[in-house]
Every structure is written in C-alpha cells, then in structure tokens.
Amino acid sequence: MGRADATRARQGSRGAGPRPKGRIRRLFTWKKMLGTFFGICLLGIAAAFGLYFYVDVPAAGTEIATAQSNVYKYADGKVLARTGKLNRESVPLSRVPLEVQHTFVAAENKTFYDDHGIDLKGTFRGIFKTLQGEGKQGGSTITQQYVKNYYLSQEQTVSRKLQEIVISLKVDNEKSKSEILDGYLNTSYYGRGAYGIQAAAQAYYRKDAEQLTVSQGAYLASLLQAPNQYDWALATPTGKKLVQQRWAYTLDNMVEMKWLSKADRDKQKFDVPKDPKPQEGLTGSTGYLVQAAKDELFAHGVDEKKFALGGWTVTLGVEKDKQLALERAVKRKLTADLDPKLREADRNAQLGAASVDPSTGHIVAMYGGAGYTQHYINNATRQDYQPASTFKPLILATALENHATTQDGRPITPDTVYDGTNRRPVTGGTAPFAPPNEDQRSYGNITVQKAMNNSVNSVFAQMGADVGLDSLKKTATSLGMNGARMDVQPAMTLGSMGASPVQMAGVYATFDNHGRKVTPTLVTKAEHATDPEPDLPDPIGDQVLSRKTADTVTSVLRGVVDDGTATAVQDTSYQAAGKTGTSDDNKSAWFVGYTPKLVTAVGMFGEAQGGKQVTLRGAGGGGRVNGGGYPAQVWAAYNAAALGSGAGATFDLDADSGMGVAPPPPTDTSPPASETPSGTPTESESPSGTPTHDPTPTDTGDPTPTDTGSAPTDPGTGGTTSGTTGGPGGANGGQGAGGNNGTGGAGGAGNGPGGGADGLNALN
Known part of the structure; x- marks a missing residue:
C-alpha cells in the first residue's frame, strides 16, 4: 500500500466514528x-x-360481602343460633364505642380521617410486588380495604388493584368517613369464622360490639393483619408476641393521634380472648325453633330470598330456662322409659309440646322432637294427628256462648244431665252416630261436669248435635284451629280433625285469657340493618268468647284435674285446669293444661317409618297410652320447674258453676207434693251442694235412680226398649224408669221428689 492509500485509510477510519454518534445524538436529544x-x-x-x-362504583356489594348470618336470640337477648353462609351480623357504627373505632383507625390507617381514600406509595408498591409474583401486600387504606371487601373479589391482579384505586377515590368522594368505617368494620374478617365486628366480639369476648373495651378493640384491630396467626387460641409463642406488639403499636398510635391519653394508655392491660366455642347450630330443639321462626316470618310477609342473604336479628319469646325445663321433663318422664332397640312402639313414639304465656301470647318453650337433624318434622307444629277429647271443651264453649239447649229444650250448663250410655245413638244429628265410650263403659245419667271429668264420648256427641256442627266449627276456627282440616261430620265431636300442640295451646290460652283470643307467636321482633321490620301482628286479639263462657269452661276443666282423667297433674302449689285426649286406635295421646300463668299442650304421636300413623300401644313397656299418662306426666314435671313465682297464682273466674267455683249455700228445692208434668226435670241438690238439673238425684252414673223420699223406693214398671211409655211411679216419689227413647211414667204421690221421668235416652 502506498503512502497516499495509507493516508486515505487513516482519514476514513477517523471519519467513520463521528457519523453514528451524530445519529444517536439526533435521536435522543x-x-x-x-x-x-x-x-x-x-x-x-x-x-x-x-x-x-x-370504572363505576358497583351498585351493590358482592354476594359474599352482603351475605350475613341470621341471628336468633332468646327472649333475654342471649344467642340461640346463627345461620347463614357467613358468621356475620352487621351493626351500625353508632353501636361501636368511639374509642374502639379509633383502635381500628390507629392500627390500619391513622390518617384515615384526612386522606382521600388511597395511599399511592403503598398501592404502587403493592402493584410492583404483585407483578413480581409476591402475592398479597399491605399498604392499603381503610377505604381501599373496604372497597376490596365489599365491592371486589379477593384475587391478586393488577387490573383488580387498579379498580380498587379508582373505586376508592370515588367512594371517598361519595361517602362520609363514618359510612366507610362502618362498612370496613362490618366486612372485615377476624378469624374464627367471624365476619364483622359484632361476630368478632362474640367469638373472642362473648359480648356485643357496644360492650368492647379499648384493650379488646385494640386486639380485634390487630387481628386484621393476620387473623389465624394472631388468634390467641391458635397462635405460636411467636404469634402471641407479635400480636401483643401490634396491640401496643395500636395504642401508641392512639396516643399520638390524641385519641387516648398517656395516662389511660399506661393503664391498659392485654385482655386475653376467651377460648373458641363451636358455632351455634341446628342440633336438638334449636333446629325446630329456627325453622318455626322462619316459617312465621315468611307467613307475615318477609321475602324468603332476601332472608336467605342474612343480616336479620330475630328475637323469640322463648325463655331459655323454660325451654331447658321442657326438654328435661320429656327426658325424665318419657324418653327415659323408651327402649327403641327393644320395642317397636318405642321406636314409633314421638312427642311435641308448646308452652304459651296467656298474657302475651308468646311461645316460651317448644319441644319439636329428638332433634331437627334426626326427625325433621316439628312435632309441636304438625297438624296431622287427632286432638281427640281435648276438643270436648270447645263443644261446651259453643253451647255456652250460643245459649244452646238440649233436644228437649233444657239450657246446657255444667250441671245439665245427659245420658252417658255407651254407644247411645245421637238424636237430632245430621247422620246416624253412636260412638263408644272408653272401655265401652256406660255412665247412665250424668252431668256435663262429670262427663267432662271422665271424657264421656256419648255425652259430647249428643251435645255436638244439640249446638249444631256448623256452629261448632265456627267456634273452633275463631279459637285458632284449622278449618281446612275440619269436616263437618258427627265424628268431629270426638276431635277427629288434625291439630297441632301449638294450635291447642292457643285454644286453651284463650280460655285462660278470659275469652280474648291468643294466637301463639314465636317471633317477638325481627330487625335488619336496611330492610324494614315486618309488621308482626299482636298475639293477643279480640274477644272471641264472652268472659262468662271462657271462665265457665275453665271452671269445668278444673274438675278434670281435681276429680277426672288428669289427676296425675295435681299439685298443691298451683291451680290447674286441662283436658286429656286419646285418639282412635291410640295413635295419639294428649294433655292440654293451664294455670293462671302458663298454658302447655303436650301431644304424643305414633309414627312409623315413612310417616305412617300407628298405635302407641305398648310404648314404654305398658299397654294403652292415655293422655293422663306420659303427656300429663311431662306436663306436670315441666310446670313444676317452669312456674317459679307464678306457682301460687289462682284463677280469677266469672263463672256460676263448674268444679272451679264454690257452690252456693244449700236451699230447699223440694217441690210441693203434687204431680210434676212428665218430662220436666226438677232441680235437686247434688251431694256436693251444687244445683243440678238432674231429675235423678245422683251423679254416680247409675242408670237406676235412687229415691230421695223417706220411704223405700218403689220403682214403676220400666218401658220397653222399643220406646214405649214407662210404667207408673211408685209410692213416696219413686220415679218411673222409661225405656230407650220412651216416656217415663208419672211419679207416684208422696213427700219425695215427685214427677215422672222421661226414658233414659230422652234425657239427651
């Protein structure tokens, strides 16, 4: 290469460098x-x-954010059960003490009251960490956490984080700080399955949010950073140390923000939370109570779908001590005798009971069965079994209220005499009917009072015809029984319709309440944070029976307890009235009884697998199960424990007759020694001194009358069974005994009660 070429090469090499450098400079000025x-x-x-x-603020929160527990409480406010997808009960911010509100702000976002809803530095740090795949990061404000809890999903993505920023800015602009803090406290998760500060207060300290102290609030606020790690019952020694440090940090921030004085801060001691307890569920009687309460609310207009979203606080009239007393009574007096492995009848035995305060109408105790998870049918509300003879008082009430008379025109009162002969054909009825008495027993002439005491079917079958079956149904429905289950047939006088213990308790509570209707009610109050309260009717309604009628029925039913089929419930510490009942083929047995303070219906039912109704015979290792047996025994054991200060109360009755009123002083009712027109009964003094309309001066049920004259009785010749006229009366007032549907002969002359008597069945 020549010198010229070398020179050009050097020049070329120098010229090549500056050209690209100039291009970069021109590109990145x-x-x-x-x-x-x-x-x-x-x-x-x-x-x-x-x-x-x-990005708009969603119109409503996510389902998981709005879903809450429905809380059921006893009458005294103690929690009976929580149900729903989440253990949450929202409470307004006003129920959270201000110093407790400050603990959460101090722990999570002490500039909350002054910021604009977001922490950009913390948020972008969180986004950067998310992009790096490091998961959930802190740095969010209370507003952001509320937005995340209430409006958004919990997924960790950049787009979700950006949504959180925008919605937080808008929420901060649209809502007050109090509204945001309210939402934050009620949507946060605190561990132990508790969502919201109310559920957390209960889970950790067994108290409501308004009762929390500063120390307790600081602990709950500290939990939000790591609920499971900081749960005192689950925490490792390190976790306990960390939560105590955060608790102290929270209180120190409160001092810094001047929400707590230094002196008060120094007084604070860490309040160790209580051990966790199982969430209240639907086992035992609880399930029956919860379902019955829901059914009642739905019947009064509460939307079932909205109710399922939760947030309701439902207060029942159930008193915890009475509820436990009822459950114990059933266990002691019935289930302790049952051996389902040994006896089929024991496997089929079901019992239901409802106890009502007659002054308020509130159901204070209910027994639905062995357990909702074992037997889902509530035996206290089921209406598929016959109430049997517990229906008889309604027949008497119908007669008294309508001033009904017998077929021969005699007013029906407790002292009116009927023929209690077994299988006696009813006269004046709508169809042939001749029911048997229990054990096929005949009573002959018997007063209404004695017929009620001994539950004589033939008497009340005839009385049903006397008052009219349509009138009887009207009375029964006015007292709260289900008319749809009541066929207007003669058999209805034997209680052949379906009824529940709750319904029968309501009927008898109306008697106890002097005729003013009582509709047994389980729910006393239902509240929701946003939905209006349902319009629950007053359990105490209008006067459906006169006081005289209701009190007379009570007076008569006192006799069933004192001298009838319910002597098993006698107790010197209280006055009681009631009625037993045993249905056809012994498929059900009842006792419905009451004191001045408490009305309780107990029904026992034979139910085989598949719901088939079967006999109770043999249950407990005995024979027939009567209303005066297990049902009455359960009733008595329950009342002995439940009455308390009400045990000594006495009935205040406006009644002229019946076992529950004192008889008037004896008077001389003997008529002059002259013939009394045939068929017109004369009043005589019963052994108790109570006036009766029985022409036969005995109440023993003996069809052969006795003579009240001084001379021996000389009965006349009796009539025939075909209904012929009876023979003449004997001397000294002996009465002629008439045949079936015949007319008695004329009474003989003498000093005894004269006058002929109609044939036995003509007495009705």
Whole structure:
C-alpha cells in the first residue's frame, strides 16, 4: 500500500466514528426525551382519567360481602343460633364505642380521617410486588380495604388493584368517613369464622360490639393483619408476641393521634380472648325453633330470598330456662322409659309440646322432637294427628256462648244431665252416630261436669248435635284451629280433625285469657340493618268468647284435674285446669293444661317409618297410652320447674258453676207434693251442694235412680226398649224408669221428689 492509500485509510477510519454518534445524538436529544416523558405522562393521565370515568362504583356489594348470618336470640337477648353462609351480623357504627373505632383507625390507617381514600406509595408498591409474583401486600387504606371487601373479589391482579384505586377515590368522594368505617368494620374478617365486628366480639369476648373495651378493640384491630396467626387460641409463642406488639403499636398510635391519653394508655392491660366455642347450630330443639321462626316470618310477609342473604336479628319469646325445663321433663318422664332397640312402639313414639304465656301470647318453650337433624318434622307444629277429647271443651264453649239447649229444650250448663250410655245413638244429628265410650263403659245419667271429668264420648256427641256442627266449627276456627282440616261430620265431636300442640295451646290460652283470643307467636321482633321490620301482628286479639263462657269452661276443666282423667297433674302449689285426649286406635295421646300463668299442650304421636300413623300401644313397656299418662306426666314435671313465682297464682273466674267455683249455700228445692208434668226435670241438690238439673238425684252414673223420699223406693214398671211409655211411679216419689227413647211414667204421690221421668235416652 502506498503512502497516499495509507493516508486515505487513516482519514476514513477517523471519519467513520463521528457519523453514528451524530445519529444517536439526533435521536435522543434532551428535547425529544423530555417530550417523550411528558407524552407518557399525558397518556398516563389520560388513561387515569379514562379509567376513572370508565370504572363505576358497583351498585351493590358482592354476594359474599352482603351475605350475613341470621341471628336468633332468646327472649333475654342471649344467642340461640346463627345461620347463614357467613358468621356475620352487621351493626351500625353508632353501636361501636368511639374509642374502639379509633383502635381500628390507629392500627390500619391513622390518617384515615384526612386522606382521600388511597395511599399511592403503598398501592404502587403493592402493584410492583404483585407483578413480581409476591402475592398479597399491605399498604392499603381503610377505604381501599373496604372497597376490596365489599365491592371486589379477593384475587391478586393488577387490573383488580387498579379498580380498587379508582373505586376508592370515588367512594371517598361519595361517602362520609363514618359510612366507610362502618362498612370496613362490618366486612372485615377476624378469624374464627367471624365476619364483622359484632361476630368478632362474640367469638373472642362473648359480648356485643357496644360492650368492647379499648384493650379488646385494640386486639380485634390487630387481628386484621393476620387473623389465624394472631388468634390467641391458635397462635405460636411467636404469634402471641407479635400480636401483643401490634396491640401496643395500636395504642401508641392512639396516643399520638390524641385519641387516648398517656395516662389511660399506661393503664391498659392485654385482655386475653376467651377460648373458641363451636358455632351455634341446628342440633336438638334449636333446629325446630329456627325453622318455626322462619316459617312465621315468611307467613307475615318477609321475602324468603332476601332472608336467605342474612343480616336479620330475630328475637323469640322463648325463655331459655323454660325451654331447658321442657326438654328435661320429656327426658325424665318419657324418653327415659323408651327402649327403641327393644320395642317397636318405642321406636314409633314421638312427642311435641308448646308452652304459651296467656298474657302475651308468646311461645316460651317448644319441644319439636329428638332433634331437627334426626326427625325433621316439628312435632309441636304438625297438624296431622287427632286432638281427640281435648276438643270436648270447645263443644261446651259453643253451647255456652250460643245459649244452646238440649233436644228437649233444657239450657246446657255444667250441671245439665245427659245420658252417658255407651254407644247411645245421637238424636237430632245430621247422620246416624253412636260412638263408644272408653272401655265401652256406660255412665247412665250424668252431668256435663262429670262427663267432662271422665271424657264421656256419648255425652259430647249428643251435645255436638244439640249446638249444631256448623256452629261448632265456627267456634273452633275463631279459637285458632284449622278449618281446612275440619269436616263437618258427627265424628268431629270426638276431635277427629288434625291439630297441632301449638294450635291447642292457643285454644286453651284463650280460655285462660278470659275469652280474648291468643294466637301463639314465636317471633317477638325481627330487625335488619336496611330492610324494614315486618309488621308482626299482636298475639293477643279480640274477644272471641264472652268472659262468662271462657271462665265457665275453665271452671269445668278444673274438675278434670281435681276429680277426672288428669289427676296425675295435681299439685298443691298451683291451680290447674286441662283436658286429656286419646285418639282412635291410640295413635295419639294428649294433655292440654293451664294455670293462671302458663298454658302447655303436650301431644304424643305414633309414627312409623315413612310417616305412617300407628298405635302407641305398648310404648314404654305398658299397654294403652292415655293422655293422663306420659303427656300429663311431662306436663306436670315441666310446670313444676317452669312456674317459679307464678306457682301460687289462682284463677280469677266469672263463672256460676263448674268444679272451679264454690257452690252456693244449700236451699230447699223440694217441690210441693203434687204431680210434676212428665218430662220436666226438677232441680235437686247434688251431694256436693251444687244445683243440678238432674231429675235423678245422683251423679254416680247409675242408670237406676235412687229415691230421695223417706220411704223405700218403689220403682214403676220400666218401658220397653222399643220406646214405649214407662210404667207408673211408685209410692213416696219413686220415679218411673222409661225405656230407650220412651216416656217415663208419672211419679207416684208422696213427700219425695215427685214427677215422672222421661226414658233414659230422652234425657239427651
């Protein structure tokens, strides 16, 4: 290469370098870089504005955010059960003490009251960590956490984080700080399955939110950072140390923000939470109570779908001590005798009971069965079994209320005499009917009072015809029984319709309440944070029976307890009235009884697998199960424990007759020694001194009358069974005994009660 070539080569090599450097400089001048930076900023701002206007605050929270527990409480406010997808009960911020509110702000976001809803530094740090795949990061404000809890999913993505920023800005602009804090406290998760501060207060300290102290609030606020790790019952020694440090940090921040004085801060001691307890469920009687309460609310207009979303606090009239007393009574007096493995009848035995306060109408105790998870049918509300003879008082009430008379025109009162002959054909009825008495027993002439005491079917079958079956149904429905289950047939006088213990308790509570209707009610109050309270009717209604009628029925039913089929419930510490009942083929047995303070219906039912109704005979290893047996024994055991201060109360009755009122002083009722027109009964004094309309001065049920004259009775010749006229009466007032549906002969002359008597069945 020549010198010239070398020179050109060197020049070429020098000229080659500056050319690319010039191109880079021209491409990345400071002006272009600054313009690009501002362009990106403008695009970012434009994107932010676009995102702000594009992302709207959702109209409602997510289902998981709004779903709450429905809380059921006893009458005294103690929790009976929580149901629902989440253990949450929202409470208004006003129920959270201000110093407890401050513990959460101090722990999570002490500038909450002054910021605009977001922490950009913390948020972008969180986005950067998310992009790096490091998962959930802190740095969010209370507003952001509320937005995440209430409006958004819990997924960790950049788009979700950007939504959180925008919605937080809008929420902060649209809502007050109090509303945001309210939402935050009620949507946060505190561990132990508790969502919201109320559920957390119960889970950790067994108290309501309004009762929390500063120390307790600081612990709950500390939990939000790591609920499971900081749960005192689950925490490792390190976890306990960390939560105590965060608890102290929270209180120190409160001092810094001047929400707590230094002196008060120094007084604070860490309040160790209580051990966790199982969430209240639907085992035992609880399931029956919860389902019955729901059914009642739905019947009064509460929307079932909305109710399923939760947030309701439902207060029942159930008193915990009475509920436990009822459950114990069933266990002691019935289930302790049953051996389902040994006896089929024991496997089929079901019992239901409802106890009502007659002054309020509230159901204070209910027994639905062995357990909702074992037997889902609530035996206290089921209406598929016959109430049997517990229906008889309604027949008497119908007669008294309507001033009914017998077929021969005699007013029906407790002292009216009927023929209690077994299988006696009813006269004046709508169809042939001749029901048997229990054990096929005949009672002959018997007063209504004695017929009620001994539950004589033939008497009340005839009385049903006397008052009219349509009138009887009207009375029964006015007292709360289900008319749809009541066929207007003669058999209804034997309680052949279906009824529940709750319904029968309501009927008898109306008697106890002097004729003013009582509709047994389980729910006393139902509240929701946003939905209006349902319009629950007053359990105490209008006067459906006159006081005289209701009190007379009570007076008569006192006799069933004192001298009838329910002597098993006698107790010197209280006055009681009631009626037993045993249905056809012993498929059900009842006792419905009451004191001045408490009305309780107990029904026992034979139910085989598949719901088939079967006999109770043999249950407990005995024979027939009567209402005066297990049902009455359960009733008595329950009342002995439940009455308390009400045990000594006495009935205040406006009644002229019946076992529950004192008889008037004896008077001379003997008529002159002249013939009394045939068929017109004369009043005579019963052995108790209570006036009766029985022409036969005996209440023993003996169909052969006795002579009350001084001379021996000389009965006349009796009538025939075909209904011929009875023979003449004997001397000294002996009565002619008439045949079936015949007319008694004329009474003989003498000093005894004269006058002929109609044939036995003509007495009705």
